[in-house]
Amino acid sequence: MSRVYNFSAGPAVLPEEVLKQAAAEMLDYNGCGMSINEMSHRSKTFDSVIQTAEQDIRDLMNIPDNYKVLFLQGGASQQFAAVPLNLMKNGKAAYIITGQWAKKAYQEAQKYGEAIEVASSADKTFSYIPDCSDLPIPDDADYVYICENNTIYGTKFKTLPNTKGHILVSDVSSCFLSEPVDVTKYGVIYGGVQKNVGPAGLVISIIREDLITDDVPVYTPTMLKWKTQADNGSLYNTPNCWSIYMCGLVFKWLKAQGGLEEMKKRNEEKAAILYDYLDQSKMFKGTVRKEDRSLMNVPFITESDELNAEFIAEATKAGFVSLKGHRTVGGMRASIYNAMPIEGVRKLVEFMDKFEKERA
């Protein structure tokens, strides 16, 4: 067996220790004689799995007691509908458009009320984060919505927008658990886990309790009503037990590594290696305004599509895989999530440098 360096934007690299433990427990979880894939979600064993996972993410993120943690299906795309369905009381919300996912959330919200674009970086292919210090947010807006780290374009909000007292809703899918956050600044934080946390098919929504109510439109599907999910401890129906279990193993791994402070340190170190190289390279260049660069997703290009393709092909052969940029933008993108070891980034840069020198 030979493992590659996997720079996929998601689903993405997981800690090898976690995969090894999952393999070892596949036929018999914790001496119960069955796989985690085979047990009732209402069994004591699984109850312990989900409760422990919840406590561990609470510890990692320092989530206050007045926030619920929901383990849901349907990914961020389903929360794009759940957010307006659960939060639009005045039928109005402010969206900051920093990429494709923010735009999709904005379009979905238009089904349920007046979604207002209050800022956008579409003018420069979403290569920066707009100034959000004084946005025209309507007084009666129910919330302000952001996609905090933009996987496709490689930007990140380094400071949160001034919401002028409104609830902040943030999709953190691609920066989930990458650094400490102050949960109290948000009404809702949610993320698909398949980028920086665990296997696909699970979204974790962290929601301030007072925002979870029965006051939703009559046409809200039961599964999209947060109150249903919260009242049932995420077990209204059978959840994605495997992903909850795997995320739980990742939470334990994160704690053992030193928690989110340590992750931030490592992620900054890894990103610096790559960005520093890009900044001095004559062949490769980053596409994002420096102050808005993501620690997680690093897009870069060469002078031509042909050279991009050549680089990707050679990198793949050398064991650096999934470096192709998103199908909508092209170029390259290295996603360097928590589970990407620093050696992976160092070796990628060595490879890029060699590739560049050979063609100088």
Place this chain on the structure above:
Amino acid sequence: MSRVYNFSAGPAVLPEEVLKQAAAEMLDYNGCGMSINEMSHRSKTFDSVIQTAEQDIRDLMNIPDNYKVLFLQGGASQQFAAVPLNLMKNGKAAYIITGQWAKKAYQEAQKYGEAIEVASSADKTFSYIPDCSDLPIPDDADYVYICENNTIYGTKFKTLPNTKGHILVSDVSSCFLSEPVDVTKYGVIYGGVQKNVGPAGLVISIIREDLITDDVPVYTPTMLKWKTQADNGSLYNTPNCWSIYMCGLVFKWLKAQGGLEEMKKRNEEKAAILYDYLDQSKMFKGTVRKEDRSLMNVPFITESDELNAEFIAEATKAGFVSLKGHRTVGGMRASIYNAMPIEGVRKLVEFMDKFEKERA
């Protein structure tokens, strides 16, 4: 490691061969250097996984070309909303209420139009399937809805209802792939996979193409619109890749066993062992009208709650686990899905017989 006999109603027992293969491939799927849990859902490798899974279930169920196979999130509970959202054009549908899940589907449909109860077995705690040969189905009903195998109560439609020319929609969650079916008799067949197929967090919906349209209410969440999912080959967003992979392994296993004809034979044989024992026992008795008995879920009781509890406790100690009946009905229930070996049923019956004789 000591495996138990797992009679859970779902998530439920999986073939040991499948679990072993999954464990073996956990760090390196098919020589690609990464886990199935780590790879992009848009990679060639995963494309092959999902395409192969689709072809295999098409082969197993003999699904005609004019039916789409969708791999979706949210379980059957989410399809309870998707069915009326996608199918109610006249705003009217006929529901046959044979248990809690049919009832939940019926209640969800009331959000979107007129859901009419055309038959019910609630009068006798859902212990039988009502006569459905001549139901008062309105001419303009958009569809007739059934839950084909009732997990909690242990009943099964042995003949499909006379829909009087209307589209039949069937939730087959707990009898999925347990025997051959004539797909052409249905407009929609769907099932959560976590009972008889694979890990939780995936529902497979098999839908006649002409029923997949853009004509849905404006408030339909994108994720619940079948057309979105069909147009994107179930990859509108990141699906539950793990469960799709595991279901694919189960499909291969089913083919290797001889397909659904062979499964039917084995399931009839297993069920007969248990029902024959119940029919002659003086301590245990089945709760379902004989002609409506499920091959998958076998509920039974003794004369008292105390004796039920004692039996469950002793059975658990002896390695026969998850025999407790659903929390809403009590008693016992043995779920004997495809992956339950015949020895498991034989040994359970031996154990029940011994328990009975010791207390005679």
